[in-house]
Every structure is written in C-alpha cells, then in structure tokens.
Amino acid sequence: MELTFPYKQALQQEGYAIIDNVFNEEEVAGIVEAINNIDTSGTAFRKTSDLYAIRRFIKEVPAMAPLLFNSRMQAIIDQLFGNDYSLVKSIYFDKPGQSNWFVAYHQDLTISADQKxxxxxxxxxxxxxxxxxxxxxxxxxxxxxxxxxxxxxxDENNGALKIVPGSHRKGIYRPETIDWSREKEVICKVPRGGVMIMQPLLLHASNRTVNNNKRRVIHLEFSNQQLPNGLQWAEYLAVNNFPASA
Incomplete structure (x- = not known):
C-alpha cells in the first residue's frame, strides 16, 4: 500500500486524514465477531445503555492485534508516522443506536501510564x-x-467526529475560547472499514446518534517516545512484530 503525498500533508496541516478501505468486509466481520466473543467481566470493560467501552483493548484482548495490524495498517504507520512508532493506548467504543451520549469539543491531553x-x-x-x-x-x-x-x-447522523481543522497547531486550545468567526467545523464521515487518522491536539467532538445506527470504533494511539525516570506506558506494543497479511 503506497500512500500518496496528500495524506501526510493533510495530517500535518489540517491535523487529520481519512483513508477508505483499510479493512475489507471479511476483515471487519472477523473483528466484530471476535469482539462479540469477548469476556466483559473485567474492570477494563464499561457497559451502559449509552456506551460500551473497553479500555486497554489490545492488552485485555491480545488476540485482536493480528486482526488489526494488517499490511495496510502497517503501511499507514510506517509511511505517515515512522517505523519506530509503537502502540501506547487502545480503546474500543460502541455507541449504540439508541444512545444519547455525546462529547463536547476537547483535545486529548492525557496519556495512560503504569503508575503515578x-x-x-x-x-x-x-x-x-x-x-x-x-x-x-x-x-x-x-x-x-x-x-x-x-x-x-x-456520518453526522450517528455521531461522526466533528473537528476544527488546524487546531492541533495551536498548543493547548481551550474549547470555550474557540472563535467561530475564524474557525470552521468539519464533520468526518468515515465508511465501514476505513480509518480516520488524527493528532490528539486536534479539537474534536461528537453529537448524539439520531438515526438509530451503531457507531463502533477502535481508537489506537501511537508514539515513538519512552517516558522518563522509569515511568512506563500502561499499554505498549511494537506493531511491526506482526507478519503483514494481505
């Protein structure tokens, strides 16, 4: 999979990029089936009428890793980030069709560590x-x-992310200070099997679902940095350890 220049340019300038068909229908069905068979009794699992989430997803369900890191995903990581990047956080979100759950504009400002x-x-x-x-x-x-x-x-009817392009280049950007006369909002429509790539400092939000359609997303974060003074990432996986499938 050769990624064209606009993806990297968009990620740098706008803070996000969308790539379709990273997973085919058979691969998506296999991932969904594996998720449906997970034992959800542990503390990393959260399930309510509005949200089902699994934190430390790959750590809790290690059999998921070879399903996610196919050759196309590995190419995205190597070509857009660098071959020294590793997984440092993973979360599975399931926003049910009847969900009234929404998220206001924010930046992702925290990381997960093994201790305080x-x-x-x-x-x-x-x-x-x-x-x-x-x-x-x-x-x-x-x-x-x-x-x-x-x-x-x-899409906009089942909680697609809304983002403020370029906001990742402005440091800590408090949502209450957004000047909508200067900024614009973009709704990020992503098809089944596609991926959205973004930088954590990009301002983003999501609305309630209004069409009764599910929105299931696997959220993966990557870094090529180690933490200082013996502090460790709570979750860490070198993704290039997996043989690249088709």
Missing part, C-alpha cells in the same frame, strides 16, 4: 479502576498520532 510519579511537566494525575492518566509535556502530545478504525459507516 512526581515528574516535572507531568500534571493533573487521575486514577480510576487502577488505571493512571496524566497530562504530559506538550512536546510529547505533539508527537502522538491516533488511528480510529471504523466498524460501521459513520
């Missing part, structure tokens, strides 16, 4: 269900890339 430590530049620690999150230095956030694998067709 007092480190310069690492602030606003939170702990929930033995999972540690912290806001790291801006330079680390600027170096992370996110891939969102879509298991359903997603």
């Amino acid at each position: 430590m007092q480190l310069e530049g690492y602030e606003q620690w939170t702990v929930k269900n033995d999972q540690f999150a912290v806001q790291p230095p801006l330079s680390l956030l600027e170096n992370i890339f996110t891939i969102r694998i879509h298991l359903d067709d997603t």
